[in-house]
Amino acid sequence: MNKKWFIVILLAIGGLLGTGASLVTAEIAHSTGDAAFCGSCHSMEPMANTFKLDVHGGNNSHGFVAQCVDCHLPQDSVVSYMLDKTKHGINDVFVENFTNTDEIDWIARREERERFVFDSGCLSCHQELLDRKDAENPKSLQTHAHYKNQLASGDPIQCVSCHVTVGHNGMLRSELNKRHPEYSFKSK
Amino acid sequence: MLTLLLTVTASWVYADAEPDWKSLADEYTLKPHHQKLKFDCVMCHQGNDPEEFEPLESENCLSCHGSAKKVADRLQFMDPNHTNPHNSFHDGLSLDCYECHAEHEPSTNLCADCHTTTSWMGKVP
Amino acid sequence: MSENSSRRNFLKLGLGAAAMAPVSALGLSSAAFAATDPNDIQWDDEMDVLVIGSGMAGMIAAIRAAETDASAKVVVADKMSRLGGSSLISGLNMAVVGSDLQKNIGITDDSWELLLKDIEREAKGYNHRELTEVAAKGTLKLYNFLKDHGVEYDMSIGGGTGVKKLGGHSRARCVWPQGGGTEVIKKLQGYCKTQLTNVEIRKKILLDEILRNDEGRVIGVKVREKYRFSRKHDDLGDNDNPELNSSGKVKYYKVKRGLVMATGGYNQDRKFRGDEVGTMYNAASTTQPGATGGAIKAMISAGFKPIHMTLFRFAFPIPTEDIRWGILVNPRTGERFVDEYNNNDRQAIGMAILEERRHIDGEHTVLIYDQKGAEHYHDQQRFHLSLDGKNGINGTIWKFDTLEALADNFKMNTNLLKANVDKYNKNMAQDQDEFHKPKGVLKGASSISQAPYYAMQLNPRYNYAQGGAMISPRAEAIDVVTGEPIKGAFVCGEASAGTYGYIRLTACSTIDCGTFGIVAGENAAKTIPWA
Numbered sequence: 001m002n003k004k005w006f007i008v009i010l011l012a013i014g015g016l017l018g019t020g021a022s023l024v025t026a027e028i029a030h031s032t033g034d035a036a037f038c039g040s041c042h043s044m045e046p047m048a049n050t051f052k053l054d055v056h057g058g059n060n061s062h063g064f065v066a067q068c069v070d071c072h073l074p075q076d077s078v079v080s081y082m083l084d085k086t087k088h089g090i091n092d093v094f095v096e097n098f099t100n101t102d103e104i105d106w107i108a109r110r111e112e113r114e115r116f117v118f119d120s121g122c123l124s125c126h127q128e129l130l131d132r133k134d135a136e137n138p139k140s141l142q143t144h145a146h147y148k149n150q151l152a153s154g155d156p157i158q159c160v161s162c163h164v165t166v167g168h169n170g171m172l173r174s175e176l177n178k179r180h181p182e183y184s185f186k187s188k
Numbered sequence: 189m190l191t192l193l194l195t196v197t198a199s200w201v202y203a204d205a206e207p208d209w210k211s212l213a214d215e216y217t218l219k220p221h222h223q224k225l226k227f228d229c230v231m232c233h234q235g236n237d238p239e240e241f242e243p244l245e246s247e248n249c250l251s252c253h254g255s256a257k258k259v260a261d262r263l264q265f266m267d268p269n270h271t272n273p274h275n276s277f278h279d280g281l282s283l284d285c286y287e288c289h290a291e292h293e294p295s296t297n298l299c300a301d302c303h304t305t306t307s308w309m310g311k312v313p
Numbered sequence: 314m315s316e317n318s319s320r321r322n323f324l325k326l327g328l329g330a331a332a333m334a335p336v337s338a339l340g341l342s343s344a345a346f347a348a349t350d351p352n353d354i355q356w357d358d359e360m361d362v363l364v365i366g367s368g369m370a371g372m373i374a375a376i377r378a379a380e381t382d383a384s385a386k387v388v389v390a391d392k393m394s395r396l397g398g399s400s401l402i403s404g405l406n407m408a409v410v411g412s413d414l415q416k417n418i419g420i421t422d423d424s425w426e427l428l429l430k431d432i433e434r435e436a437k438g439y440n441h442r443e444l445t446e447v448a449a450k451g452t453l454k455l456y457n458f459l460k461d462h463g464v465e466y467d468m469s470i471g472g473g474t475g476v477k478k479l480g481g482h483s484r485a486r487c488v489w490p491q492g493g494g495t496e497v498i499k500k501l502q503g504y505c506k507t508q509l510t511n512v513e514i515r516k517k518i519l520l521d522e523i524l525r526n527d528e529g530r531v532i533g534v535k536v537r538e539k540y541r542f543s544r545k546h547d548d549l550g551d552n553d554n555p556e557l558n559s560s561g562k563v564k565y566y567k568v569k570r571g572l573v574m575a576t577g578g579y580n581q582d583r584k585f586r587g588d589e590v591g592t593m594y595n596a597a598s599t600t601q602p603g604a605t606g607g608a609i610k611a612m613i614s615a616g617f618k619p620i621h622m623t624l625f626r627f628a629f630p631i632p633t634e635d636i637r638w639g640i641l642v643n644p645r646t647g648e649r650f651v652d653e654y655n656n657n658d659r660q661a662i663g664m665a666i667l668e669e670r671r672h673i674d675g676e677h678t679v680l681i682y683d684q685k686g687a688e689h690y691h692d693q694q695r696f697h698l699s700l701d702g703k704n705g706i707n708g709t710i711w712k713f714d715t716l717e718a719l720a721d722n723f724k725m726n727t728n729l730l731k732a733n734v735d736k737y738n739k740n741m742a743q744d745q746d747e748f749h750k751p752k753g754v755l756k757g758a759s760s761i762s763q764a765p766y767y768a769m770q771l772n773p774r775y776n777y778a779q780g781g782a783m784i785s786p787r788a789e790a791i792d793v794v795t796g797e798p799i800k801g802a803f804v805c806g807e808a809s810a811g812t813y814g815y816i817r818l819t820a821c822s823t824i825d826c827g828t829f830g831i832v833a834g835e836n837a838a839k840t841i842p843w844a
Contacts, residue, residue: 243541243560277495278397278401278402278495279395279401280499282396283395284394284395286394286541287394287395293545296544296545298395298544301544301602301706302402302599302705302706303702303703303705304702304703304708304709305702306702307702308702
C-alpha cells in the first residue's frame, strides 16, 4: 500500500471514530442533563422534587419536560455550554462525594440565582416573549419592555431577577425547610 | 433677541412640566429587592404626575406577584403551625399587602403586634 | 316725627322677629348637635341600613336587618382594611342559659334570673337593669342564631362536654365557638356572601360625622373612603386626628332607615382612656388596633349620650387566680409592692401594677414563679400558650434555671432580688406577709425556692370599655339633652353602655354584642324611611 492510500484510510477511520465519539459525547452530555440524573444525588433531591411539580417539569397539559441544563447551563453557544458543563461536572462529583453537602446553605444560595440561571436558557424556548404585543397579564408587557430597555442601555437585569421561583413551583424554600428548618417554633 | 427670549421662556416652561424623578427617587426609596430590579416610579404608580400618585392597593402588587394563594404557597412550610403570615389562623388569604408591607418606609409585622414571633418568622421585607 | 315712627317700626319689626325666632334662641330648649338640612348635601351613595363596624355585633346586626326585610339595602362599613374588629382575634366564649350542651351534663336549674344575678354581682349597681335583662334573656336565642348561621361549638372544652363553669358564674354555662372569634367572623361573612344578596361589606370607610336633621333624626353620615389606618403611631388614637391622618376622600351617605353603630371600644386610644383614668395611659391592650375614640367622639358630637366612661375592665393574659402563686416585683428595686392574691380583685392588682410602673418611667413589673407555683396553675393550657409565645402582648412566660439568669434577663440586681425573695419566704412561712397575703390560699406554693423559675412582665390589658353610648332596651341611641331615643340611630355591642357596670362578668361581652346586635338590626330595618 502506498502512503497516500494509508493516509486516506487513516483519515476515514479517524473521521468515523471521531464522529462516533462526538455522537457518544453528545448523547452522554444529553443524558446527564435531566432531572432523573441530576436528582439522583442526595443534595439535589429537593430541587428535582419541586421541579417535577412545576409547569416546566411535566406539570402541564402537553407533558412537556425541560432538562435541568436547559436553564442551568448557558444556551447561547456550544463552547460556553460544554465548558460550564465540564466545570460543573467535575466540581459536583467532587463535592457530592468528598464533602458534606448537608452543610451547604441552599436556602441562602437561592439569592445568587442570577449566577446559575441563564437568560439564554429561558429565551431559547420563549423566543417570541419579549416582542409580544398582547398578553394574558397586561402588566408583563410593561415589565418585559423594562427588561429590553435595561438590556439595551447596558444595565441589564435577568429573567430570574423578577421570576424568583421559576422552575421549582415556588416550593423550593418549603422543600428545603424539611431538611433545614429556618424556624424552631420553640417556646421561650 | 426675540429668539433668545423665546428659547429661554420655552425651556423654563418645559423644565417645570417634567417632574424631578431623580429627587423623587431619592426621597421615596425602594426596598432592596425592588431596587435591584432597577424600577422607576411608573413601574408601580400609574400616570405621569407624581402629585396624583396614590398608595397602592393589593391588586397593584398582585399584578406582578400573582395571587394571594401563590404568595401564601411560597411559605407553605409555615402552614402546619398556622404561622404563615400569608395564610394565617386569623386571616387566611384575606389580608391586604400593606397591612405589613411598605415600600418607602420600613415594613411592620402585624402578627408581632400581639404575638411574640421571634421563633416563628423572620423580618418582614 | 318720621324718625320716631321709624324707630317704633324698627322696634316692632325687631320684636316680631324675636317672636318668630326659633325657640332654641330664647334658651327654652337646645339641641346637642348642629342640624343638617338634607337638601344642602350632595349625597354620593344611599342605603337603607348602614352598620358601622364589622365585628360580631355589626355582622349580626347586618344579617338580622337583611333577613328582616329582604328588600332593604344593608351596608357594613369598617374603617380598617382588616375586617372583624376585636372579635376576629378574641376567643369569644359566651354564657348561655339552657343550651343543649348544658342539658347534656344534667344542669336543669339554670335560668336567666340566675345569670342576671351573677352579672349584677360584678356590676355593683352601675348597670341599667332593663338593658342587662335583654342580654340575660337572649342567650339561648343567640346560641341558636349562631348555630343556624354556620357556627359550631368547641366540644373539647370542659372535658369533652363543650360547656364549662367560669369564675363568677354560678352554673356551668360557658361555651366556646370552635376556632374562637376568627371562625365566628368567617362564618358570618360567608353567610352574607352566599345567602344574603342585600348585604354589602366595605372596608376602609372612616366615619367622620353623623348627620341629624332639624327634627333630630339621623339622616346620613359623612365618611372618608379609602381611609388608611396606620399602626405606626405610639398612640393609635392619633389616627382619628385629621392633622395626623388625613387619608381618604370625603363622601356623603344617605341613610334612609337606620344607622347602627357597632364600633367597639376605645381601648387602644391612650389619650382618650388616659383622660378618664390617669394611669390607664400606660396599660396594654390586646383589642384590635382600630379600637380608638373616633367613633364615640362622633357619637358625642352628634348628641348621643355617653355614660360609664371612667369604668374599665382589665384582663390579664393568665387567670387572675393564678397570679397568687408568684411575686410581683419592681425590676429596679427587686421589691414587692402588692398582695398578689388581693381577693382575686383583678382591677386592684392591675391598678397597683400601673401605679408602680409610673414610678419607674413605665418599665414593666415582673411576676416570678418557681416550679411549685407553675404546678399549681389552674389553667395549664394558658400556661403553655405563654411558654410558646402565643399568648399575646406581655403574655409570654420565660423559663430560667436559676434566679440569677432570671434577674439577668430583666436587668435586675440579683442580690436585691434574692434578698426580697428571702424576705418573702421567711415572712410567708409564718403567715406574716408584709402585704397581708394569706398563706392559706397558697397551698403547697408558699415560697419561691424550687427551680426552674418562670417570669413574665405582667401588665394589665385594658380590654373592655364599659363606657359608650347609652341605649334603650330597643338598642336606640339616647339624646344627651332630651333623654329621648334618637330616631334612626342604634348602638350595639361594646360601643353601647349600660348593660354592664363596675366589672363585666367574663363570657358576657358576646351576649351583649349578639342580643343587642339582633335587636338593633331588626329595629333598624323596621324603621320607617325618611326619604
